[in-house]
C-alpha cells in the first residue's frame with residue numbers, strides 16, 4: 435500500500451452498506467457472506483435465525499421498476515423491525531439479461 439493510499443484510507447475510510455440494516459459501516463467492520471455484506475449484529479442473526487423467502491421478482495431492462503419495489507418493501511420491513519436481505523442472481527432469457535431478486539426475512 436502506498437503512503438498516499440494509507441493516508442487516503444485513514445482520512446476517508448471506505449464504507450459500505452450492510453445488506454440487512456442498510457446502515458453504513460467501515461469496510462473492516464463488515465463481514466462478507468456470498469454477495470452480502472453484514473454488520474456484526476446482523477451477521478450473528480444471519481447465522482442464528484431462519485431464512486424465509488418473502489418475495490421473489492424478476493427484473494429486466496424492460497421492467498426495472500420491479501427492482502425498486504423490492505427495495506422499498508425491504509425498507510418497510512426494516513421500519514417494522516423485521517430483518518431481511520435481498521439476494522440477486524442473473525440469467526439469460528432469450529437474449530435478455532434477467533435479474534432475479536429474492537427478499538428473505540430473518541425470523
Ligand SMILES: [Zn+2]
Pocket residue numbers: 452453454455456457472473474475476
Ligand atoms: Zn446491519
